[in-house]
Amino acid sequence: MMISLADTREKMAKALQVLADDLGSLRTGQANPALIEKIIIEAYETKMPLVELATITTSGPAELLVAPFDQTILKNIERSLTLDRDLGFSIKSEENLIRVQIPPLTQERRQEFIKLLHQKLEAGRVMVRQIRHEAMEIINKAFGEKQLGEDEKFRLQQELQKMTDEFNLKIEQMGQQKESELLSL
Numbered sequence: 001m002m003i004s005l006a007d008t009r010e011k012m013a014k015a016l017q018v019l020a021d022d023l024g025s026l027r028t029g030q031a032n033p034a035l036i037e038k039i040i041i042e043a044y045e046t047k048m049p050l051v052e053l054a055t056i057t058t059s060g061p062a063e064l065l066v067a068p069f070d071q072t073i074l075k076n077i078e079r080s081l082t083l084d085r086d087l088g089f090s091i092k093s094e095e096n097l098i099r100v101q102i103p104p105l106t107q108e109r110r111q112e113f114i115k116l117l118h119q120k121l122e123a124g125r126v127m128v129r130q131i132r133h134e135a136m137e138i139i140n141k142a143f144g145e146k147q148l149g150e151d152e153k154f155r156l157q158q159e160l161q162k163m164t165d166e167f168n169l170k171i172e173q174m175g176q177q178k179e180s181e182l183l184s185l
Helices: 006-024 071-083 107-144 150-183
Strands: 040-043 046-049 054-060 063-068 090-093 098-101
Touching (some): 006 107, 006 150, 040 071, 107 150
Antiparallel strands (some): 054 063, 090 098
16 A cells, blocks of 8 residues: 655645744734734624725835725724724724724733744644644554555655654744744834
């Protein structure tokens, strides 16, 4: 029986993408649409993420512009952005868009975000380890059922460990980059 680790690589890549998306919403001193695109807005008798209702662009290092596709929901967007106090943004509504001012981070707030960053990175490493564990179980089961020889089992385990190390290195690099963004400015 031939066991391929392509599925495992794909699962690890998806886990890495989930982590990257999660880290994108982590606030640095720079304006970034990912900071607000997942905020839930009540519109059209349902709740939707902001990114589905408006174009979000940067207008400078500390300002985002939110231009709704439908001007009738401008007030709903403004209300939701104002209610989300955790972000600490100041909101200014204009005729057909909303300006979101992003205040600079205090040193204390930066340290809180770094702590949160490390938690998210650890969650990413746990996802990769879980995927590795599942693949290892498949390899061991195939070996136990005599579908794999000892050499093939050893080769697959080495390949799997190399893949796991590769993804853990990528997670580490993502973390270092995000931490340097948080500490700069």
